[in-house]
Amino acid sequence: MGRKLEAYEGIVGTAVIRQLRQLGDKLAGKRVVHVNSTREGGGVAEILAWMVPLMEDLGLDARWEVITGSGDFFSVTKSIHNGLQGFPLTISSAGWQTYQDVNAVNFERMRPLLEDADVVIIHDPQPAPLLNLCSDRKGKWIWRGHIDISHPFRPTWKALKNFIVGYDASIFSMCQFAKTLPHQQFLIAPSIDPLSDKNCDLDIHELEEVRARFGLDPTRPLVVQISRFDRFKDPIGVIEAYRLVRRVIPVQLVLAGGGATDDPEGKAMLNDVLEAAAGDPDIHVLLLPPDAHRTINALQRLADVVIQKSTREGFGLTVTEGLWKGKPVIGGDVGGIRSQVVNYHTGFLVNTPEGAAHRIRFLLHHAELRNNMGMKAQEYVREHFLLTRHLREYLTLFHQLLSKREEKMFYV
Amino acid sequence: MKPFHVSDCTLLTNMSGLPVAVNLRELRDRIAICSADVLYHHFCETPLVPFFDNPDYRNDFAVWAKLHLNDRVLAERLGIIDPYLFADIEILRSQVLDIIDERLSEVQVVPTALSGSEFYFLEATTVVFDTGNVIEHPTGLRNAILNMTNSSIYFHFLEAKRRPPVCIDDFSAWLADWGSDFEPYIQALRSIDLMFLSLAELKNELTTVVAMQGE
Numbered sequence: 128m129g130r131k132l133e134a135y136e137g138i139v140g141t142a143v144i145r146q147l148r149q150l151g152d153k154l155a156g157k158r159v160v161h162v163n164s165t166r167e168g169g170g171v172a173e174i175l176a177w178m179v180p181l182m183e184d185l186g187l188d189a190r191w192e193v194i195t196g197s198g199d200f201f202s203v204t205k206s207i208h209n210g211l212q213g214f215p216l217t218i219s220s221a222g223w224q225t226y227q228d229v230n231a232v233n234f235e236r237m238r239p240l241l242e243d244a245d246v247v248i249i250h251d252p253q254p255a256p257l258l259n260l261c262s263d264r265k266g267k268w269i270w271r272g273h274i275d276i277s278h279p280f281r282p283t284w285k286a287l288k289n290f291i292v293g294y295d296a297s298i299f300s301m302c303q304f305a306k307t308l309p310h311q312q313f314l315i316a317p318s319i320d321p322l323s324d325k326n327c328d329l330d331i332h333e334l335e336e337v338r339a340r341f342g343l344d345p346t347r348p349l350v351v352q353i354s355r356f357d358r359f360k361d362p363i364g365v366i367e368a369y370r371l372v373r374r375v376i377p378v379q380l381v382l383a384g385g386g387a388t389d390d391p392e393g394k395a396m397l398n399d400v401l402e403a404a405a406g407d408p409d410i411h412v413l414l415l416p417p418d419a420h421r422t423i424n425a426l427q428r429l430a431d432v433v434i435q436k437s438t439r440e441g442f443g444l445t446v447t448e449g450l451w452k453g454k455p456v457i458g459g460d461v462g463g464i465r466s467q468v469v470n471y472h473t474g475f476l477v478n479t480p481e482g483a484a485h486r487i488r489f490l491l492h493h494a495e496l497r498n499n500m501g502m503k504a505q506e507y508v509r510e511h512f513l514l515t516r517h518l519r520e521y522l523t524l525f526h527q528l529l530s531k532r533e534e535k536m537f538y539v
Numbered sequence: 540m541k542p543f544h545v546s547d548c549t550l551l552t553n554m555s556g557l558p559v560a561v562n563l564r565e566l567r568d569r570i571a572i573c574s575a576d577v578l579y580h581h582f583c584e585t586p587l588v589p590f591f592d593n594p595d596y597r598n599d600f601a602v603w604a605k606l607h608l609n610d611r612v613l614a615e616r617l618g619i620i621d622p623y624l625f626a627d628i629e630i631l632r633s634q635v636l637d638i639i640d641e642r643l644s645e646v647q648v649v650p651t652a653l654s655g656s657e658f659y660f661l662e663a664t665t666v667v668f669d670t671g672n673v674i675e676h677p678t679g680l681r682n683a684i685l686n687m688t689n690s691s692i693y694f695h696f697l698e699a700k701r702r703p704p705v706c707i708d709d710f711s712a713w714l715a716d717w718g719s720d721f722e723p724y725i726q727a728l729r730s731i732d733l734m735f736l737s738l739a740e741l742k743n744e745l746t747t748v749v750a751m752q753g754e
Contacts, residue, residue: 142688146547149668169569277655302659305554312554314661523549526666536548536665536698 129180151185164253167417196229210283217245230256255290274441326421337425351430356396359439371484383413453501473504543674548731583620608650689738
């Protein structure tokens with residue numbers, strides 16, 4: 128059961144909630160369907176878990192559908208995902224056929240819902256072929272790309288583009304991710320839910336329980352990276368940075384992440400990380416279950432410094448989470464991390480393990496500055512990266528698409 | 540006298556379709572041909588889009604010149620431009636082009652951004668809606684402003700200057716109908732220096748100056 132909008136009033140203010148209700152009133156009853164490929168694990172599922180109930184609370188008839196598929200299907204979609212992020216992986220024609228076949232099976236299951244919807248939002252590449260299968264569609268179809276596709280492996284993008292060009296619009300998290308397409312491309316940054324288990328306030332007892340559970344020493348500094356075990360999150364680079372810091376500061380490192388049902392590569396990466404960390408009791412590699420949100424929340428709150436040393440990144444919601452908890456974040460100088468981490472204000476952007484080590488040491492030596500940056504970071508997230516702003520932009524998009532207005536400014 | 544109907548607006552940014560600019564010459568060429576909406580977005584809609592709240596400059600061109608072209612001279616010249624002083628956006632465009640042309644004539648090498656730091660030309664759609672709130676008399680203006688969203692403030696005080704009567708905000712236009720008693724309110728609103736205020740700060744400033752006139 129999702130929360131009501133009013134639950135957020137204490138965090139964002141009355142005016143923001145009233146504005147959402149006014150925007151939503153004029154969309155009451157509109158049928159909106161979101162489709163993605165997993166209900167658990169990863170930022171997209173987390174966004175949809177709050178967004179769909181809040182759209183319903185605003186009076187929209189909002190649904191969340193998940194496509195299902197075989198291991199082969201998810202291997203192909205993982206290859207597409209990696210290809211879009213620039214990793215050169217050739218996908219066979221049989222692979223592309225599996226991609227379309229599995230979507231065709233899913234389409235038959237969802238057909239009535241998709242045909243009748245006023246707005247359909249297809250998240251990421253996995254369900255992208257659904258549009259071409261839905262020839263009797265009535266509504267507007269939007270493709271929402273969540274990942275950084277600024278420098279894709281060209282054959283992968285060229286093939287995927289055939290499934291995207293027919294959409295009425297697309298949404299990207301940042302302008303750098305947008306591609307040349309024959310329809311309008313909107314920019315909507317993702318967001319976090321400040322009341323979710325992953326972001327809500329926790330009492331000190333719960334924090335201490337998590338600290339004890341993982342054997343973390345309360346007297347020594349803690350650096351935490353939360354993310355899937357994925358090559359683009361560079362967990363090995365984080366270990367290298369930790370080792371450079373460790374020469375002078377007795378720091379502890381937590382690398383914690385869950386698996387996602389659409390990520391078959393995660394296990395191999397986890398093994399590489401375990402091998403790199405072997406023999407060091409101060410590196411805590413934690414494979415957490417998908418519902419370990421409060422544990423992740425606690426680890427971020429226990430951290431002295433949060434790190435997200437990605438080499439490719441969509442938006443980087445783990446960065447947003449760290450900032451919301453009042454922690455300066457050391458982030459890779461890529462993707463959406465650039466919009467969130469501002470040097471000397473909310474954290475530091477880095478490009479190498481050496482750079483990360485340098486900034487970890489700097490922050491650990493400047494406790495007062497660290498606290499001030501943390502406070503500024505939380506306010507920055509409150510203003511720009513909470514779910515209320517995100518929801519407002521979706522409602523604005525629905526108004527624009529459904530009103531069929533082309534003026535720069537119009538009244539509803 | 541007519542009451543003041545409080546509106547609100549939301550903004551959605553989209554790609555303009557123009558190619559990115561990699562260097563100052565390309566920036567100049569794109570500014571010369573971009574739509575007025577693109578120019579307006581990068582000069583005037585910046586307070587409504589997610590951006591760190593403590594930038595050196597308020598328009599995107601000046602910020603890019605500083606951060607990515609490493610041209611602080613150009614950034615300073617562009618950064619001081621107040622877009623709300625221009626009744627016609629084409630005059631603003633001419634001034635920007637003039638500044639860039641002058642800079643291009645001064646430099647030996649065309650300033651160029653690194654890969655990944657190109658300038659993206661954006662624009663935005665604005666959806667406006669009636670909040671249902673009404674201000675019956677100027678004495679209620681302060682409390683009404685206090686209850687407005689930041690985007691209402693943007694719509695009535697900043698965006699309004701683009702609509703006829705141009706260069707006049709909605710509050711001042713409304714107050715003018717109430718006669719000379721409220722002329723000091725209009726003067727006070729006119730005295731606000733917008734350049735360095737976020738929308739939240741602008742809201743505070745508006746309530747302060749309106750309250751001072753009511754004392």
